[in-house]
Structures are given as structure tokens and as C-alpha cells.
Amino acid sequence: MNRPAVHVIGTGLLGTSLGLALRRAGYEVTLADLSPTARRLAADMGAGTAAEPEDPGIVVVATPPDVAAPTIVEALRRWPEATVTDVASVKTAILVRVREQTTARELDRYIGSHPMAGREKSGAIAAREDLFAARPWVVCSDEDTPSERLAQVVALAEATGASVIHLDPDFHDSSVARVSHAPQVLASLMAAQLKDMPIDGVGLAGQGLRDVTRIAASDPGLWTQILTGNAAEVREVLAAIRGDLDTMIDALELAPGAFASIASLLAAGNEGRDRIPGKHGAAPAKYAEVTVVVDDTPGTLGRLFADVGELGVNIEDIRIDHATGIRLGSVDISVIPAAQLTLTEGLLERGWRVPEAAIEQEGRE
Structure with missing residues (x-):
């Protein structure tokens, strides 16, 4: 099978993991990064060749979200025949910025995407070639997207072992605010409550606390970019959670009716938890x-x-x-x-x- 050459810009966790997965699938991969050390490390790990390509078929922008849009625009102009995608965790804000700076012909070659995969660790050294295996990979296209370019992005995602899902950018951002971005905030805020706690008390921690705070080890700089990039949606979710927290705080005054309020909030949590898909994306079990x-x-x-x-x-x-x-x-x-x-x-x-x-x-x- 003739696979297009892929150029990955950004050799952090996602970019390097992508290079590893695509190399395994038979793609030719070249790498770029503002940091020569990061690019060389990714290349040494086997993610691709540290070189500038002449005419790549696909360019994947795997930079931090705050510089993704200008990098996409630059890639569209530098390689006028290439299909350009990105792996940023926010889609609408990036699309708006790219649309403002490109022509219709250039925009036709850009297809935003987002693999729903990651780790609490960052950088090329944390990369894994199976990072995307059995994970959803969101592709955001519309009726104007050329079918052959869409097929390239879908094939690339599926080559990593991911399962492609087609979503509207706004729906994507609203969804990830609930399943990814707000949970990161809550995990970090809960972990912050342990910062000044006596060590003997922290020593009582069980698996429940470890489960809740695992992702609190994530990179604050990266997550500041993600949260600000999807600020409106995350703010809406956190406001709703604040309402439930206020209800719980009031109920813990133990006035008449408090027990019913507490139980109701916890039961709502049971209902939400039961909606999370089971193994391999199957129905909850x-x-x-x-x-x-x-x-x-x-x-x-x-x-x-x-x-x-x-x-x-x-x-x-x-x-x-x-x-x-x-x-x-x-x-x-x-x-x-x-x-x-x-x-x-x-x-x-x-x-x-x-x-x-x-x-x-x-x-x-």
C-alpha cells in the first residue's frame, strides 16, 4: 500500500507517540521541533527522521495548543499540496484562527483532529507507540472537506490503532470539557488540598484518593493552554459543578431534608458513572x-x-x-x-x- 509521507511538527508526548505508531505501520515520518534536543530525542527513540521534508503528503501539527493555529497556517503555505491536521485538544478556537488567516483553497486542506489519548507524563521520553491503540480519535470535517483528504486523515488515525469518530468542532469542545478538561481541574483542586496536610494524615490515603488525583500530576503549563483554549465550555461545566457543591455544602449543615439532598447528589453520580462506556467502547456493563x-x-x-x-x-x-x-x-x-x-x-x-x-x-x- 502506498502511504503518504508524514511530517510531524512537535515532538512531545503526542508527536513522538504518533511517529512511533506510524513508523510501525509503515509510514515514512520526518520530525520537526523548535527544540533541537527534543527533535533529536524523538528521532533517537525511533519516531522518525530529524529532517525537513520537501513534499510531505500529510503534515501533523502536534505543538502546544497556543501555537497550533499559526503553525497550521505556516504548514498550509509552506507545503501547498499537503493535507494538514493537528492533534490539539481544542478544535473550535483553532479553526476560527486558521479560517481568519487562510484562503478557502488553503482551508480545504486543513482537517482538525484530536486523539483522545494521553498520559499524566509529558515529553518525548514518555511516548509509547501503543498510546492511541483502541482509543477514540475525533476527526472534525464538514461537507466542504475534500473526500480524498479526509480519507488520508482517517487512514492515518486508524494506522495507529485508534477508532475514528466524526464530530462537529463545537460538539467536540463541549464534550471534552466534561470528559477531560473539567476532570483535570477537579483532580488538581482535590490534590491541592493535600499540599499543607500533615504527612501522617496523607498516609491514610487509599486507592480512592489515588484514583481521583492521578491526573493531577499533569503538566500545569500545558493544561493552562488547554483550559484557556476551551474556556467557555469548561467554565459552564465548572459552574454547574459549583451549584452541586453549594447544594452539598448546605446539606451538610444537616438541616431538615439534608439526608435526602445528600443521597440525591450521590445517586446522580451513580447514574452518570453508569453511562461511561465499557470495555472496547461497548455498552456500560x-x-x-x-x-x-x-x-x-x-x-x-x-x-x-x-x-x-x-x-x-x-x-x-x-x-x-x-x-x-x-x-x-x-x-x-x-x-x-x-x-x-x-x-x-x-x-x-x-x-x-x-x-x-x-x-x-x-x-x-
Whole structure:
């Protein structure tokens, strides 16, 4: 298959990961970055060649969001035959700026896109060739987009293992404000509450706090650009959350009716959580959990997973929590409800420490 040469501008986490994935898929990739060190690092990692191309088929702008629009415009003019896309997490503001600075013919060659993938770590050193695998990749086109150029961008995204979704830019920005941008703010604000907390208190942290604050390790500079680029949508979401927070704060005065308000807010959270897609983008699914207490020693998890496999049970999801002060942890194994009893009994027979409440509950149902 004849694949167009790809030029990636920006060799941070996304740009380098993209280069790695495209090279694996058989694309010829060249790299550019304002930092010669960053470009050389990406090249040394195998993401592409640190060179300026003469006539690339596709140019991917993977710069920070605040400089994406001028970089796109420059690419459209420098390579007048190339299809130009970007991977920024905001789409409407960039499209408006590009439209203001280009002709209709130039604009026809620009197609905004956004892979819904990332890590809390940044830079080329954090790149992975499988970063986009099984992740949604949003492509924003319209009825005026030339079909052959749209096909190039779709093929590029699918070559990384991503699943392409076509969305309007405004709908994209409204959606990511809720599923990505506002969660980043909330994670950071929650983590900030630990900044001056006595260390003995922080030591009580369990997996719940780790889950909520994991993405708080993200780069503040990058996220300032993302949040300001999608400011109106994020502001709307945070205002709605502020309303719910005010309701919860008032309810915790424990006046008459408070218990109903608290329960209602928590139940709304249950409903929202249940709408998050399941594995591989499938419909949401409810799983049963089997908790196993394990020693924090080499090989323990390997033996546990081997035993689960021998029992013929598929692990749908897994979570590990570490005890404080002792070398023990708990592994929560999510399985389909029909497999819960088989797994619990089988692990007990093999000597694993499993709370027997699951068996007792199964027997009562």
C-alpha cells in the first residue's frame, strides 16, 4: 500500500507517540521541533527522521495548543499540496484562527483532529507507540472537506490503532470539557488540598484518593493552554459543578431534608458513572468484584493471574490497593457476575485470602 509521507511538527508526548505508531505501520515520518534536543530525542527513540521534508503528503501539527493555529497556517503555505491536521485538544478556537488567516483553497486542506489519548507524563521520553491503540480519535470535517483528504486523515488515525469518530468542532469542545478538561481541574483542586496536610494524615490515603488525583500530576503549563483554549465550555461545566457543591455544602449543615439532598447528589453520580462506556467502547456493563489480599512480594501477582486463568475466568478490570505500613495489598478483580462464585471458591481452594462475604451473598440470592 502506498502511504503518504508524514511530517510531524512537535515532538512531545503526542508527536513522538504518533511517529512511533506510524513508523510501525509503515509510514515514512520526518520530525520537526523548535527544540533541537527534543527533535533529536524523538528521532533517537525511533519516531522518525530529524529532517525537513520537501513534499510531505500529510503534515501533523502536534505543538502546544497556543501555537497550533499559526503553525497550521505556516504548514498550509509552506507545503501547498499537503493535507494538514493537528492533534490539539481544542478544535473550535483553532479553526476560527486558521479560517481568519487562510484562503478557502488553503482551508480545504486543513482537517482538525484530536486523539483522545494521553498520559499524566509529558515529553518525548514518555511516548509509547501503543498510546492511541483502541482509543477514540475525533476527526472534525464538514461537507466542504475534500473526500480524498479526509480519507488520508482517517487512514492515518486508524494506522495507529485508534477508532475514528466524526464530530462537529463545537460538539467536540463541549464534550471534552466534561470528559477531560473539567476532570483535570477537579483532580488538581482535590490534590491541592493535600499540599499543607500533615504527612501522617496523607498516609491514610487509599486507592480512592489515588484514583481521583492521578491526573493531577499533569503538566500545569500545558493544561493552562488547554483550559484557556476551551474556556467557555469548561467554565459552564465548572459552574454547574459549583451549584452541586453549594447544594452539598448546605446539606451538610444537616438541616431538615439534608439526608435526602445528600443521597440525591450521590445517586446522580451513580447514574452518570453508569453511562461511561465499557470495555472496547461497548455498552456500560456491571461487573462483580472479588477482592484478594496478597503479599507485596515478587511473583505474587503472576501466580494470582495464572490461577484465575486456570479457573477459566476472564478478568474484565483490576485495581490494586496497597496497605499503609505493612507489605500487604488488595487486588479487586472485576468479572462478569456469573463468574464471581466460581472465582471466589476456586481461589479459596488454592490458598488465596478472599473475603467470604461474596460466597455468602451469592448463596442468599
